[in-house]
Amino acid sequence: EYMQKGGANIIQVDVGRIGGITPWLKVAHAAEAFDMPVCPHFLMELHVSLVCAIQNGKYVEYIPQLDELTGAKMRIEDGHALAPSEPGIGIDWNWDA
Secondary structure, eight states: TTTTTTSSSSSSHHHHHHHHHHHHHHHHHHHHHHTTOOOOOSSSHHHHHHHHHTTTOOOOOOOOOGGGBBSSSEEEEETEOOOOSSSSSOOBBTTOO
């Protein structure tokens, strides 16, 4: 409804709040139908790969305070976030932290 009525300019969908990857992709594709960019919120290591999978991905939020909670930081080169090449969803949780 927000997209249909022009109530948003950027869709900041969060995979952790929307119910997973499939619903996230559905929202991203709906945003594409309305020619709206997707700039996801939180879980940045996972969102890098998801943004790479859609045509209307614009930015990936980076929250440096969360780096201490993961074993590997999100890779950024020349201002671009790079999707991980390792298997999995991209988050290497530091369970001790």
